Structures are given as structure tokens and as C-alpha cells.
Amino acid sequence: MSWLVTGGAGYVGAHVVHALAAAGARVVVLDDLSTGDAGRLDRLPDVPMVVGSVRDRGLVRRVLREHAVQGVVHLAAREQPTTSGTDPLATWAENVEGLVALLEGCRAKGVGRFVFASSTAVYGAPDGGPVPEDASCRPLTPYGRTKLAGEWLVGDCVTAHGLAAVVLRLPDVGGAADPRLGDTAADRFLPQVFAALDAGSAPVVAGDGTAVRDLVHVADVTDALVAAVRALEAGSPGGVYDVGTGRGTSALDVLRVVAEVTGGDTTPEVTDAQPGEPAVVPAVDRLERELGVRARRDLHDVVTSAWTAWRHAQPL
Known part of the structure; x- marks a missing residue:
């Protein structure tokens, strides 16, 4: 079966x-390379990559037709929860208009399987935890609201057009399954900490560093996404699933493990808390029960693999 992965770089x-x-799937990638890196796919000569936006309706339909796509894994998105408030129009355009264009293309070309990467940001700041999938969703940021709107839109297509869709609500993600695939984004916490260590400065922590959220290894997220693909291929109608470890991790917990792994001084510089940044620990029972997936890596695995990837990416 042929799958389109948006944001695949x-x-x-x-x-x-x-x-x-x-795993033997036929894959085509659509990525505008605004944050992606084509070099991550250099070792996959049989995977074609199309450079362009999911908002380009003509391009989307051409890719679906020319590559005989039968399913879509939609990862392309504008992803900054705490900064989306400064540019909500761009966030909504990318995350919602892009999804509309992609779903229109799927309907026009008869693509009936869809995996949508949502976010635990849809929950907002719930009381207690872990938070199950049927909890009330009250997102606090434009990013979270676009992801919830995306879930509604996918659900409406399930009802109206018979789309089989899996929605995965992802928490914070870290680590690397391969050093060449590591996260170097300057706006994410672990790369910021590693950059500070390299510069001999204190890592910056917003608030007092005790806010608890889930941090899951990217390989565990990958396992969940691949399981969703396999479930749809096997005829599953889909569903909504939280992804994560089900355990809370604070920024101070991360800094403690970074110090253990790197030997560096991770005593933080504390700044004001960032408004609207949700602290969520999702429940993950449904994912394990229905898709047979649970997180197998811990915080030490996340930090160790992320540090290895960071060192690999630095110039000699």
C-alpha cells in the first residue's frame, strides 16, 4: 500500500x-522544507520527495494521483504552541487550511485512510491526570485550537464520506532513533539546553521548572504512527488516541538527567512562565489496548539519544 507522509522531512x-x-511500505513525502531537512531522507533513494505545501491543492492532487496514494499520514503543521499567539493567522492557515486542502484531495482521488497527528495541547490545562481521550478539550493557544479544529474536521469527513481515520494526540517529543535524525530545532527545550551547554551558559527555564508534562521518545511516537497505519490497512475504522508514557516529567527532571548524561552544569536561569503553555500528562491505556502500542523508552533514553544526535549534528 502506498502512503503519503506530509512533513516527512x-x-x-x-x-x-x-x-x-x-517495513516495506511504499512511501512518498510532501514537505515545503520550511522546517524540514531533505538530508534526513538521503538514505532512502526509493522514497520520492515532493517539495511543496499541503495548501497547494493542485500539487496535492497531483501527488496523490501520480503516486497512487492509498493513505495519508499528516504531520505537516506549524507547531509552536507558546508562540502561535503572536501569529495566529499563519498558524490557522497552515494547520487548518492545509488540512482542508489535503482532505479535499483525498476525497477527490478516493484516498480513504488518514492518520492525523494532533496534540495534547487540545486539552488545555486540565485538572489532575493522566487525561483520557474523552476529557473536555479547552485549548489555551491558537496552536491547540487549530489541532482541535483539525480533529473536528477529520471527524466530520469520517461521518460524511466514510473516511477511516486515526487521530493521535502527541505530547512533547524528544530523542532520536538514529543520530542522523535528531531534533535541532532552536525553539525546543532539549536543543536549547544543549546549545546553552556548548556555549557555557545556563539553560533557561520558564517558570520554576516544576510544571509536569509528558515527554516521549520519538521512536515510541513512531511506533504509534506506524501502528495506526497498520490498523487502517487491516480495515480498522480508526479512533482517537493519546500517545505518551503516561508519566509526568518536569523541566527540572530533564535538566537533572542531562547533567547525568553530559556531565555539564545544568543549573538553570529561571524566567517568567510562558502564558498558555499547557501541562498535560495523557492517559495511554486505549492506545495499548486497541493498537497494541506502549512507550518502551524512558527519560534517560530520550536524553541520551538526543545528546548523541546533537553531537553528531555539530560541526567538527
């Missing part, structure tokens, strides 16, 4: 493309 996307290709 990105950090998570490249992991998914490698995993699907290794």
Missing part, C-alpha cells in the same frame, strides 16, 4: 518515513 516525519520504508 521533519524531525518526527523522517522517523516515520524510515520506519514505514523499513
Whole structure:
């Protein structure tokens, strides 16, 4: 079966493309390379990559037709939860208009299987945890609202057009399954910490560093996405699933493990908390029960693999 992976040159996307290709799936990538890196796919000569936007309706339909796509894994998105408030129009355009264009293409070309990468940001700041999939969703940021709107739109297509769709709500993601696929994004916490260590400065922590959220290894996220693909291929109608470890991790927990792994001084510089950044620990029972997937890596695995990938990416 042939699968289109949007955002397939990105950090998570490249992991998914490698995993699907290794499992024997036919894969094509659509990525505008605004944050992705085509070099992540250099070792996959049989995976065609089309450079362009999911908002380009003509391009989307051409890719679906020319590559006989039968399913889509939609990862392309504008992903900054705490900064989406400064540019909500761009966030909504990319995350919702792009999804509309992609779903229109799927309907026009008869593509009936869809995996949508949502976010635990849809929950907002719930009381207690872990938070199950049927909890109330009250997102606090434009990013979270676009992801919830995306879930509604996918659900409406399931009802109206018989689309089989899996929605995966992803928490914070870290680590690397391969050092060449690591996360170097300057706006994410672990790369920021590693950059500070390299510069001999204190890592910056927003708030007091005790807010608890889930941090899951990218390989565990990849396992969940591949399991969703396999479930749809086997005829599953889909569903909504939380992804994560089900355990809370604070910024101070991460800094403690970074110090253990790197031997560096991770005493933080504390700044004001960032408004609207949700602290969520999702429940993951449904994912394990229905898709047979659970997180197998811990925080030490996340930090160790992320540090290895960071060192690999630095110039000699």
C-alpha cells in the first residue's frame, strides 16, 4: 500500500518515513522544507520527495494521483504552541487550511485512510491526570485550537464520506532513533539546553521548572504512527488516541538527567512562565489496548539519544 507522509522531512516525519520504508511500505513525502531537512531522507533513494505545501491543492492532487496514494499520514503543521499567539493567522492557515486542502484531495482521488497527528495541547490545562481521550478539550493557544479544529474536521469527513481515520494526540517529543535524525530545532527545550551547554551558559527555564508534562521518545511516537497505519490497512475504522508514557516529567527532571548524561552544569536561569503553555500528562491505556502500542523508552533514553544526535549534528 502506498502512503503519503506530509512533513516527512521533519524531525518526527523522517522517523516515520524510515520506519514505514523499513517495513516495506511504499512511501512518498510532501514537505515545503520550511522546517524540514531533505538530508534526513538521503538514505532512502526509493522514497520520492515532493517539495511543496499541503495548501497547494493542485500539487496535492497531483501527488496523490501520480503516486497512487492509498493513505495519508499528516504531520505537516506549524507547531509552536507558546508562540502561535503572536501569529495566529499563519498558524490557522497552515494547520487548518492545509488540512482542508489535503482532505479535499483525498476525497477527490478516493484516498480513504488518514492518520492525523494532533496534540495534547487540545486539552488545555486540565485538572489532575493522566487525561483520557474523552476529557473536555479547552485549548489555551491558537496552536491547540487549530489541532482541535483539525480533529473536528477529520471527524466530520469520517461521518460524511466514510473516511477511516486515526487521530493521535502527541505530547512533547524528544530523542532520536538514529543520530542522523535528531531534533535541532532552536525553539525546543532539549536543543536549547544543549546549545546553552556548548556555549557555557545556563539553560533557561520558564517558570520554576516544576510544571509536569509528558515527554516521549520519538521512536515510541513512531511506533504509534506506524501502528495506526497498520490498523487502517487491516480495515480498522480508526479512533482517537493519546500517545505518551503516561508519566509526568518536569523541566527540572530533564535538566537533572542531562547533567547525568553530559556531565555539564545544568543549573538553570529561571524566567517568567510562558502564558498558555499547557501541562498535560495523557492517559495511554486505549492506545495499548486497541493498537497494541506502549512507550518502551524512558527519560534517560530520550536524553541520551538526543545528546548523541546533537553531537553528531555539530560541526567538527
